Each structure stands twice: as structure tokens, then as C-alpha cells.
Amino acid sequence: MKEQLIKAMQYKQLVTIMYISKSGEIAKRRVKILKMEGDKFQAYCFARQAKRTFIINNVLAVLPIIGKEKKII
Known part of the structure; x- marks a missing residue:
């Protein structure tokens, strides 16, 4: 899991x-x-802004977000 988080940050x-x-x-x-520090990481949360x-x-x-999500009508 940590490797995925590091790649996402890089x-x-x-x-x-x-x-x-x-x-x-x-x-x-x-x-x-x-940023990542030890067993924690700091991130900007879009839900909490x-x-x-x-x-x-x-x-x-951890799932990458690729492009913009489209609304289904």
C-alpha cells in the first residue's frame, strides 16, 4: 500500500x-x-476541502483517478 501512495505523491x-x-x-x-512521514501521510481531501x-x-x-468522472443521466 505504501508504494502505491508514494507513486501517487511522486x-x-x-x-x-x-x-x-x-x-x-x-x-x-x-x-x-x-507528504509522507513514517507511518502517516498528509493529503488534501476534496470532500472536506x-x-x-x-x-x-x-x-x-488506493485507486487512481484517471480523467474526469462523468455523470450518468
Whole structure:
């Protein structure tokens, strides 16, 4: 998982992450990874419109965002 996060940061790739929150719930966020330090990383979260810190071990999946998502009518 850490390798995927590092690559996303190096290539400035937007990603969708699924992770376990502090409260134990599974959450999904669209983020841009800004920096990594030890077992944590800081990312800009588009849902919260703010910088957030995530624990790498709590990340369940990392999916790259390619292009813009289209709305289905």
C-alpha cells in the first residue's frame, strides 16, 4: 500500500482511498497526497476541502483517478 501512495505523491496523481476512520467506520475520500512521514501521510481531501492526516495502516485501497468522472443521466 505504501508504494502505491508514494507513486501517487511522486506523480501528483489524484487518488481515491478507502480507509478505516478513528471511529472504526470505513470511509472513502478523493485526495491529493502532499507528504509522507513514517507511518502517516498528509493529503488534501476534496470532500472536506482541507489538509488531513491519514495513517497508512488504516488505508484499505488506493485507486487512481484517471480523467474526469462523468455523470450518468
